[in-house]
Amino acid sequence: MKILLCTNGSTHTVRALNLGMHVARAAASSVDILAVVERDQEEEVSQLAEAAAADLEEADIPVTIHRRTGRMAEQVIRQAQATPCDLVIIGSRGRRGVTRLLLGSAALQVIEHAPVPVLVVKGHTRDLKRFLVCSSAGPVSEHTVRFAGRLAQALDASVTLLHVMSQLPLAEGALPYDLQASAEQLIQRGSREGVHFSRMLNLLTAEGATAHTVVRHGLVRDEIIAEAREGQYDLLVTGAHVTPGLNARLVDDLSTDILLAANRPVLVVR
Amino acid sequence: MESQQDRRLIWKKLGLAILGFLLFVLALGLMKEGSGGLAPLLRGHLDVTNAADSMGLGWLMAYLILSGSPVAAAAVALLSAGALLPLQAFTMVAGSRLGACLIVLLVGLIYILRGHEQQTALTAGILSLLLTGSVQLAALPMGLLILSRGWLGRLSIPALDGLAAGVSRGLEPLIGPLAAFLPGWALFVAGVGLVTLSFRLFDRALPQVRLERTNLGQISRLVYRPEVMFLMGLVVTLFTLSVSISVGILVPLSARGYMRRENIIPYILGANISTLADTLVAAALLGDPQAVTVVVTHMICAAIVSLLIILLAYRPYERAISGTLAWITRQRSNFALFLGAIFVIPVMLIFL
Numbered sequence: 001m002k003i004l005l006c007t008n009g010s011t012h013t014v015r016a017l018n019l020g021m022h023v024a025r026a027a028a029s030s031v032d033i034l035a036v037v038e039r040d041q042e043e044e045v046s047q048l049a050e051a052a053a054a055d056l057e058e059a060d061i062p063v064t065i066h067r068r069t070g071r072m073a074e075q076v077i078r079q080a081q082a083t084p085c086d087l088v089i090i091g092s093r094g095r096r097g098v099t100r101l102l103l104g105s106a107a108l109q110v111i112e113h114a115p116v117p118v119l120v121v122k123g124h125t126r127d128l129k130r131f132l133v134c135s136s137a138g139p140v141s142e143h144t145v146r147f148a149g150r151l152a153q154a155l156d157a158s159v160t161l162l163h164v165m166s167q168l169p170l171a172e173g174a175l176p177y178d179l180q181a182s183a184e185q186l187i188q189r190g191s192r193e194g195v196h197f198s199r200m201l202n203l204l205t206a207e208g209a210t211a212h213t214v215v216r217h218g219l220v221r222d223e224i225i226a227e228a229r230e231g232q233y234d235l236l237v238t239g240a241h242v243t244p245g246l247n248a249r250l251v252d253d254l255s256t257d258i259l260l261a262a263n264r265p266v267l268v269v270r
Numbered sequence: 271m272e273s274q275q276d277r278r279l280i281w282k283k284l285g286l287a288i289l290g291f292l293l294f295v296l297a298l299g300l301m302k303e304g305s306g307g308l309a310p311l312l313r314g315h316l317d318v319t320n321a322a323d324s325m326g327l328g329w330l331m332a333y334l335i336l337s338g339s340p341v342a343a344a345a346v347a348l349l350s351a352g353a354l355l356p357l358q359a360f361t362m363v364a365g366s367r368l369g370a371c372l373i374v375l376l377v378g379l380i381y382i383l384r385g386h387e388q389q390t391a392l393t394a395g396i397l398s399l400l401l402t403g404s405v406q407l408a409a410l411p412m413g414l415l416i417l418s419r420g421w422l423g424r425l426s427i428p429a430l431d432g433l434a435a436g437v438s439r440g441l442e443p444l445i446g447p448l449a450a451f452l453p454g455w456a457l458f459v460a461g462v463g464l465v466t467l468s469f470r471l472f473d474r475a476l477p478q479v480r481l482e483r484t485n486l487g488q489i490s491r492l493v494y495r496p497e498v499m500f501l502m503g504l505v506v507t508l509f510t511l512s513v514s515i516s517v518g519i520l521v522p523l524s525a526r527g528y529m530r531r532e533n534i535i536p537y538i539l540g541a542n543i544s545t546l547a548d549t550l551v552a553a554a555l556l557g558d559p560q561a562v563t564v565v566v567t568h569m570i571c572a573a574i575v576s577l578l579i580i581l582l583a584y585r586p587y588e589r590a591i592s593g594t595l596a597w598i599t600r601q602r603s604n605f606a607l608f609l610g611a612i613f614v615i616p617v618m619l620i621f622l
Binding site: 170178220250251252 | 397490491492496498517520521526530532534589596
């Protein structure tokens with residue numbers, strides 16, 4: 001796995017660099033470090049990148065340093081498009097409300113435009129040992145789950161596969177059992193979600209990761225955040241559900257919502 | 271062969287729509303003619319003297335005939351005949367919207383008696399009532415303020431003014447002799463019966479809408495933007511004129527009859543606005559600018575409240591509605607409390 005680590009010298013990108021190095025030592029076959037100079041900090045940013053490169057090279061991981069000048073988000077996207085990689089790791093300042101509206105969020109821009117999965121480092125950061133993988137029970141989930149499984153195996157992390165049933169029974173013949181059932185009951189009954197869970201568990205096993213399943217009932221984004229808090233997970237993993245085009249205007253961007261609401265690292269898989 | 275059958279079906283639906291419209295027009299005429307005789311009954315025996323009374327009346331009448339649209343049409347007819355004041359007609363229309371949700375609940379209760387699961391049977395009805403009630407609660411003071419200050423003036427729909435005059439002239443030879451025979455209340459009751467029948471005919475004349483192959487075909491699985499679902503509810507209901515029918519159009523999109531709550535909540539909010547389109551047509555056909563103003567005020571207030579919710583406070587609102595729904599369906603005692611409240615409140619509005 002080739003990983004792109006990004007820093008501009010700010011505190012949050014330094015945290016991202018540190019976590020990224022931890023991930024890289026376990027999972028990377030090679031690493032690109034992008035040093036972005038936004039203001040007059042060229043020397044400081046270069047020193048950070050070189051120190052990180054030296055550290056990774058000690059672990060026999062080949063490293064290339066790229067230097068760019070300009071706005072962080074724009075340069076990360078350009079770098080990800082110019083040099084193929086499997087994962088981008090960036091930091092997020094965690095701006096909220098009006099500040100985010102006025103100044104924007106580099107992480108959100110990168111997630112929207114980067115062609116590969118993006119790990120956004122924010123909030124409580126520690127060793128990534130417990131993954132919460134959000135599954136929509138649709139075809140998009142397969143790629144997300146496979147990627148999460150590969151990363152979990154490399155980091156020796158456990159995976160919890162979460163699906164939220166927010167549906168309400170509205171038709172005469174609708175049976176509420178599936179809407180109230182646990183993951184085990186869904187798998188036993190062979191319902192649509194149960195079949196999906198079985199397939200995803202098989203995928204994770206094939207990737208060498210240990211996994212179990214959880215179903216929650218309620219509003220999707222609220223339940224994901226609640227599970228993340230209650231389960232003390234180290235990393236939230238979600239698919240980039242919104243595909244460009246008309247669908248982007250129709251479908252709610254849950255991955256962005258989860259990223260904004262979460263107080264821990266989030267991996268958005270594309 | 272198939273095209274011949276299709277053509278026959280189109281003619282049948284067209285015939286039903288025309289018959290429904292003629293009955294609708296006749297019913298409006300009967301209700302307007304009969305309303306004059308109802309004024310003493312409303313003010314005397316039923317003591318409908320203020321806006322709260324008329325809201326309770328509209329609410330209970332909608333329970334009685336299991337539909338909101340005929341009651342809303344009756345409200346504008348009563349206003350047009352001078353039996354109600356604009357503020358009273360406004361609250362009666364609001365009451366009719368709340369009462370209209372009972373039909374969905376009642377269908378649910380019948381399913382429970384037949385052994386269906388409580389949650390399945392009651393969700394749609396409770397959700398409709400919660401959404402309608404919450405919007406009406408905020409729209410009522412706004413509408414009363416607009417009407418009492420006369421901010422909208424007296425509105426009319428020029429395109430329908432000529433038709434209204436023609437309808438009035440055309441109905442005179444039919445309604446005049448009936449009015450000579452029958453008392454006002456009997457004309458009014460006949461009008462309510464006919465308008466209910468006309469809505470049934472409209473329902474049967476509706477074309478089959480198929481959304482399976484559209485980009486919105488995965489309503490049971492994906493979470494759509496609330497603005498999208500709101501607009502969809504508004505547009506679909508504009509053509510179906512009924513919230514329950516427009517929700518019914520969504521159901522085939524899910525093999526199991528499920529719908530994500532994130533999608534259905536804004537959909538019903540949108541549907542609640544355009545469901546009054548038939549009342550607007552009724553007001554225009556009565557040729558009474560005051561009645562048109564009342565209905566337009568109602569639609570504007572419901573639209574403002576719904577849009578404010580969608581644009582500014584959708585997440586907390588969605589959470590509150592979802593939480594309340596879960597609380598009501600959790601235990602039979604909670605549901606009994608809810609059921610008691612929706613019958614006690616309209617009665618209290620009339621008698622307190």
